[in-house]
Amino acid sequence: MKPLVDLAGKRGLVIGIANENSIAAGCTRAFAHAGARLAATYLNEKARPFVEPVADAMGCEWIAPLDVREPGQLETLFEEVRTRWGGLDFLLHSIAFAPREDLHGRVTDCSAEGFALAMDVSCHSFIRMARLAEPLMREGGCLMCVTFYGSERVVEHYNLMGPVKAALESTSRYLAAELGPAGIRVHAISPGPIATRAASGIARFDELLERTAASVPVHERVDIDDVGALAAFLASSAARRITGTVIPVDAGEHIMG
Template structure:
């Protein structure tokens, strides 16, 4: 069993109990880590506070990762509360509805900017805030999707944002390696989360995975959580700059 006792993990992007961020937070806590969960706005505060009792010694903080002042503020709070950090989970992505549902050719400049800012640049901003507190090194994880390299219907600008996110992982890995901070991404298969509701015909993607993936089923959030605690632990001490697929093998298939 993976032991993360004595570690402090901060999970950005909690939406509700069905989110991948929540599954990862639970697994980190089960492994012994002290967990801080960060939610985006007051609207999501009630959901986060309601989930806290299910974790041992957890705290919740508000942080909109598209606002630098809020990132600075939350890391000041985290420093005051924990002193140092060991694990950061970035489970954040957003694109305006039009940038997902409209034909990709019609993507508006501002919608594209927002998608790249929230979904990719925010990882840089969060890593910059976390690095000074990761005094013993550690692990930074983000969540991506296969739509970064292959065209999926109704994914559009988000696919480009995920491609940028994966490149960001590689460059951050190079930037932070000397500080013994590893940076990796998990490419999870499609899961029915709040974010997935914005993707048209999402059930068709789920059905295609079940039909074609080597395991002939869709991945579960707990399996993403299992991969996360491995990558966060010393068992993965030699892994950085990588994208790890947790998708029941779908990415290896052709037809």
């Protein structure tokens, strides 16, 4: 009998590894342990030295540059997927960005330009990836993005990213409905606070980590491997009847007041 989480032979594309401590790295490790064939992206040449060792350690077959703000890069990436693999079985979108001046200020005061950029990189890029992945997932597949509970309730200092993540979660539901007939499942994974490079841009994030450890039911914070375990399950055939969900992996924080 095969293990419950079996990704042997499945082709997965991971968007968003920043370094060995990033959520995408934890997911990549879980995908690799489940037997998946993997490719990953790096933002630019400055980021490559931090991403390449992680990708190599996880057995990624290849890596490619991707800055979704650069015209044509996303299309080039998916053409490479088609050329190398001929198809795709799952994708993880784990990227987000907001200009510092907009992220650190009130939502009330955010600029139109900053809001638009945050939405483009953090949300609309997932739609673009879904559109490009659809023809490569001829036998179905799974698309996953990473969100945070600041989407549904106010988290101090999360600011602009709250509305942006809310849009991402809603997007995942609509994509699930639209792509479901093609056998493509869509999920938003919602980890609790994790000390990543991306989180370091949020003011006083260390305080949030401390409060979380003290308040969650299991009295332990989640880590990137916890997120990876969930992502691997969702990408597998064991989750073939699950779609359109926002799934917390937060040590129970979402049930607390």
